Amino acid sequence: MVLALHRPLLRRPERRDLRRLPLHRRPRPRRSRAQRQCAHRRVRLGPRPLRRRDDHDVGVPIGGTxxxxxxxxxxxxxxxxxxxxxxxxxxxxxxxxxxxxxxxxPTWLRSRGRLDEAAAVDALHGIDTSGVPTEKPEHEGIKGILRGPWLVATVLFSLATVATLFAWYGLGTWLPKLMGSDARFDLGNPLNFLIALNVGAVIGSVVTAWAGMRFGPLRSAIGAALLAAAGLAFLLTYPSEVTPIYAALILAGVGTHGTQCLIIAAVASHYPQQTRGTSLGFVLGIGRIGAVAAPYIGGSLLDAGLGVGSNFVAFSLAAALAAVLLVVTAVVTTRPRAGANTTEPRTERVPVAAH
Structure with missing residues (x-):
């Protein structure tokens, strides 16, 4: 009788059809130690586009230094x-x-149909190509980023790049002259201040690479732009010691150059593969308007007798404007579904910085 009452406990459990279970309730397959180590290596040594992209941009401030x-x-x-x-x-x-x-x-090689060469470059540098289409992607050209849901993002990213490069190239062009022409900044060789700015840019490339991986490139770019605006605004107080001036210029270098690195990362992560190169080229090309205008406007402000502070005001406002534009980008920009019709925006909102 006892056995009869407990027969269900002694009965062999029925096998469940795991395919009917939701994905989050399916048991994970057991892996060997070697498989776990290989997976760990792939996670640690796999491609990190944001970090690699920012490491290349370190060369710009190193050359300036x-x-x-x-x-x-x-x-x-x-x-x-x-x-x-x-x-x-x-x-x-x-x-x-x-x-x-x-x-x-490799992306450019695939866009030209040179798939074997792209695979060779991936294998040589250990680039993980999982999820990358093996066939030649359809190339939409510049029209693909100036229509439908991509138009707003293209305009906002371009304007933010104009403002950021205005501050960065304006400082790079006029900083020695600004520091050497004002007695309140007569604290040594003016080129030392340019060195401080570029050292800050080197530090900013590393710090913003980490921040972009941790918090997302767009959110980190907003913080970097505000940091640059604060550092440049501090120079309007005309500190009497050289240490706070160097600190403010280092912050300005971290913010201006770091913001541009993160904008590039945000653009690359927002657009699909077939328009990624076009979007980066377009945004950076339009952004050069700020790089060209900055030296001219900075010199015009000095010729007008407005003093050194007018340049710091202009560059600080440009960095603050970049932060505002990036905030607007984060709020209003949507990202279409992969493989969907790019002329129709998706209904739900997806953050630009999402990977």
Missing amino acids: IAALVGREVIPASGWRPMYAVAFVAVVVLLPLCWRYLPES
Whole structure:
């Protein structure tokens, strides 16, 4: 009788059809130790587009730092003309090395139908191509980012790049002149302040790479732009010691250059693969308007007798404007579904910085 009452306990459990269970309730298959180690290596050593992209952008402020260090020694002794010879030699030496050792973009190779070459580059550098289409993607051109749901994002990213490059190139062009023409900043060689700005940009490339991976590129770009605006606004107080000036310029370098790195990452993560290169080229091309306008406007402000502070006001406002535009981008931009018709926006909102 006892056995009869407990017969259900002794009965062999029925096998469940795991395919009928929801995905989150299905048991995970057991993996061997070697499989777990390989998966861990893929996670750690797999592609990280944001980090790799920002590591390349470190070269810009490093080159600016080297140029300032060389100019600090050459210009007092020989004038400014030898600096052009230094730049020419650098190009002549580096261009063949870049041609020889820099690989072509696998994405670009796939867009041209050169799939075997793209696979070779992926294998050489250990790039994970899971989820990447093996066939040649359809190329939409510039019209694909200037219509439908992509138009708003393209305009906002372009305007934010104009404002960011206005602040970055304005400082890079006029900072030594600004510091050398005002007695309140007569605290040493003006090129030392340019070195501080570029050192901040190097630090910013590393810090914003981590922040972009941790918080998303768009959200981190907003914080970096506000940081640059605060550092430049602090210079309007005309500190009497050199340490806070260096600190403010380092913050300005972190914010301006870091913001641009993160905008590039946000653009690359927002657009589909077939328009990614076009969107980056378009946004950076339009952004060069700010790089061209900054030296002219900075010089015009000085010629008008508005003083050094007018330039800091202009560059600080540009950084603040970039932050506002990025906030608007985060609020209003939607991302279409993968493989859906790009002329119709999706109904639900997806953050631009989502990966």
